[in-house]
Amino acid sequence: MPRRRPNFARSLAVILxxxxxxxxACSGGDNSGSAAGAADGEKTLRFVxxxxxxxxxxxxxxxxxxxxxxxxxxxxxxxxxxxxxxxxLAESWETDDAxxxxxxxxxxxxxxxxxxxxxxxxxxxxxxxxxxxxxxxAALKIQDxxxxxxxxxxxxxxxxxxxxxxxxxxxxxVITDVSDPGDLPIGTGAFAFESFDPAGQAVLVRNTDYxxxxxxxxxxxxxxxxxxxSRVLALRAGDADVIYRPSLEAIExxxxxxxxxxxxxxxxxxxxxxxxxxxxxxxxxNNREFRKGMDALMxxxxxxxxxMAGQGTLAYNPFPGDWPFSPTPLDHPSGTExxxxxxxxxxxxxxxxxxxxxxxxxxxKIVTYIARPELPLIAQLMRDSxxxxxxxxxxxxxxxxxxxxxxxxxxxxxxxxLTITRGDGAYFLNGAFGKGGxxxxxxxxxxxxxxxLDAYNTEIDPEARTQQAKKIGELIEEEQFNSYxxxxxxxxxxxxxxxxxxxxxxxxxxxxxxxxxxxA
Numbered sequence: 001m002p003r004r005r006p007n008f009a010r011s012l013a014v015i016l017x018x019x020x021x022x023x024x025a026c027s028g029g030d031n032s033g034s035a036a037g038a039a040d041g042e043k044t045l046r047f048v049x050x051x052x053x054x055x056x057x058x059x060x061x062x063x064x065x066x067x068x069x070x071x072x073x074x075x076x077x078x079x080x081x082x083x084x085x086x087x088x089l090a091e092s093w094e095t096d097d098a099x100x101x102x103x104x105x106x107x108x109x110x111x112x113x114x115x116x117x118x119x120x121x122x123x124x125x126x127x128x129x130x131x132x133x134x135x136x137x138a139a140l141k142i143q144d145x146x147x148x149x150x151x152x153x154x155x156x157x158x159x160x161x162x163x164x165x166x167x168x169x170x171x172x173x174v175i176t177d178v179s180d181p182g183d184l185p186i187g188t189g190a191f192a193f194e195s196f197d198p199a200g201q202a203v204l205v206r207n208t209d210y211x212x213x214x215x216x217x218x219x220x221x222x223x224x225x226x227x228x229x230s231r232v233l234a235l236r237a238g239d240a241d242v243i244y245r246p247s248l249e250a251i252e253x254x255x256x257x258x259x260x261x262x263x264x265x266x267x268x269x270x271x272x273x274x275x276x277x278x279x280x281x282x283x284x285x286n287n288r289e290f291r292k293g294m295d296a297l298m299x300x301x302x303x304x305x306x307x308m309a310g311q312g313t314l315a316y317n318p319f320p321g322d323w324p325f326s327p328t329p330l331d332h333p334s335g336t337e338x339x340x341x342x343x344x345x346x347x348x349x350x351x352x353x354x355x356x357x358x359x360x361x362x363x364x365k366i367v368t369y370i371a372r373p374e375l376p377l378i379a380q381l382m383r384d385s386x387x388x389x390x391x392x393x394x395x396x397x398x399x400x401x402x403x404x405x406x407x408x409x410x411x412x413x414x415x416x417x418l419t420i421t422r423g424d425g426a427y428f429l430n431g432a433f434g435k436g437g438x439x440x441x442x443x444x445x446x447x448x449x450x451x452x453l454d455a456y457n458t459e460i461d462p463e464a465r466t467q468q469a470k471k472i473g474e475l476i477e478e479e480q481f482n483s484y485x486x487x488x489x490x491x492x493x494x495x496x497x498x499x500x501x502x503x504x505x506x507x508x509x510x511x512x513x514x515x516x517x518x519x520a
Contacts, residue, residue, distance in 0.1 A: 042219055043217045043218045044217070044221065045220050045519045047220060047223075048224070048231050048242070049223075049224050049244045050224060050225070050228075050507065051224055052199065052224035054198060058176055059128055059129035059172050061172070063508075064509070066171070067511065068507060068512040068513060070189045070204065071187045072188065074174050075089045075173070076168040076169050077169065083323070085166060085422075087106075088106075089105065089188060090105055091105070093165065098160045098164075098458075100155075100156050101156070102152065105150075112193075113180055116150075118151065120147050123145045124179065126175075135438070136172050140157075140164060142158075160457075162465065163427065163457065167427060170509075188210075188211070190215040191204035191215060191513060192206075201221055201223045202221075203221055204219065215515040215517070217518060228247035231246060231247075241519060242494040243494070244491075244492050245490070246492075249309060251264065251491060259497075260496065263493075264489045264490070264491045264503075265503050266505065267487055268419070268420040269506060270420075271375065271414065271486050272315070272318075272484040273298070273412050274442050275291060275294075275482060275483075276411055276412070276413075276443070278408060284357075287346045289343070289345040290342070290343065291480040292480050293339045294386075296332070297339045297382065298334065298381070298382060299334050303381065308374055308486065311488065313486065313489075315484040316330065317329060319419060319469070320487055323420055324470075325470045336353065336388050336389055340389060348362075354389060361390050364412065365412075366382060366395055366413070367379075367404060368396070368397055368401075369397065375416065380395065382412070413442075415441075418509075419432075422509065425469040433446075449479075449481070452471065452472050490504065500517040
């Protein structure tokens with residue numbers, strides 16, 4: 001049965017062409033001959049990921065390129081299939097009050113330079129991360145660290161903070177030997193850096209002293225290329241053994257090609273519309289019926305079928321799926337008729353299927369960005385749907401969405417954010433809805449929601465926290481604070497000679513190059 005052709009194929013082609021033009025200059029460099037330097041008989045795997053690193057400092061890097069290389073590790077790990085936390089470099093931890101924590105550092109672990117991983121080294125690593133990265137300070141909220149002995153570290157947080165453990169999964173909290181004078185991160189993983197040029201490639205070699213058993217591969221050569229079509233070409237040309245996120249339009253054909261396996265798994269991020277509560281049209285967005293009307297204009301299934309080539313699942317709240325904290329979705333009627341009823345309930349004038357305010361049509365600005373090519377198409381879909389009810393929407397394409405949005409010059413933003421992550425929803429909920437949260441670009445400050453967040457942030461009991469996160473998710477959907485649309489699948493393609501590959505739910509919290517990865 002032929003795949004349904006996207007209604008936005010022409011627009012997608014234009015956007016992809018624009019992506020190629022803008023991003024080629026900062027791509028990961030030449031893939032051809034990338035196995036150069038590998039000795040005869042060595043098992044070498046060539047992996048092309050998406051985003052290049054901006055620095056070799058693992059505590060400051062903006063993407064998870066370093067983490068995914070399998071060279072560095074955190075105190076706490078996150079299972080890619082269950083999203084359950086597990087001990088990693090910390091073999092255990094305990095607390096009586098969720099403010100005073102004791103971590104037992106795993107014995108017998110060495111850095112790649114041969115130095116032992118001690119409590120003092122862990123303290124120094126975390127201190128450096130907080131020194132250079134304000135985001136780590138905000139995520140960990142550490143007030144004090146005390147070394148008890150070689151393998152025991154006490155951490156005191158600023159207040160009761162049960163989210164500390166899940167936030168120690170963050171890729172900027174990896175443990176490295178910050179006393180090493182070299183330029184490369186000195187971690188503890190199954191692979192060590194032989195070389196690493198953020199603008200080019202990273203060459204990884206097996207760590208023969210790895211604490212959890214030696215890797216099967218001798219060498220891994222990683223490059224980054226932000227153009228998905230270029231990644232596909234590299235795989236087809238034999239210049240890559242594994243690629244992350246092939247272009248959506250190539251997934252079906254790649255899956256039919258001999259010698260190539262394609263994996264597509266539900267992701268842990270949600271594409272959504274973020275509304276601006278303090279901008280020029282704040283009065284509109286602070287009206288729940290208006291927000292519901294805008295949500296009704298979005299046909300989620302059309303997005304999955306027409307924009308995402310079927311590579312996604314429906315979302316109605318920030319925690320879609322069957323996770324313990326996932327709310328049962330409410331009914332979301334879509335279409336112009338449903339939207340018009342909400343607009344009329346919002347106090348707007350509705351006549352002959354058109355919406356006006358004080359006799360004038362509504363003029364709104366929607367901001368999007370090309371780093372995720374589906375988002376501009378979602379913006380186009382919203383503009384076209386709004387036009388059917390007389391609402392004019394101007395599309396603004398931002399080069400860097402997180403730098404653009406703080407200017408407050410938007411009404412709606414298409415946005416992609418990890419929500420189902422780190423074992424609970426704490427990091428997302430505080431970032432997206434807390435006062436001053438890094439992803440709260442709409443500057444929402446709802447008193448009921450903030451009160452629920454305060455209670456959630458100080459709740460120690462895991463089951464109670466789960467139920468509170470679920471209730472917060474229910475409130476977010478009931479009030480339509482943002483419009484959650486789809487969960488994009490995470491995809492990868494690799495040659496059949498590759499084994500041990502596991503496609504993770506996102507590129508930030510899970511290592512892609514592991515000791516079990518192999519190539520025939």
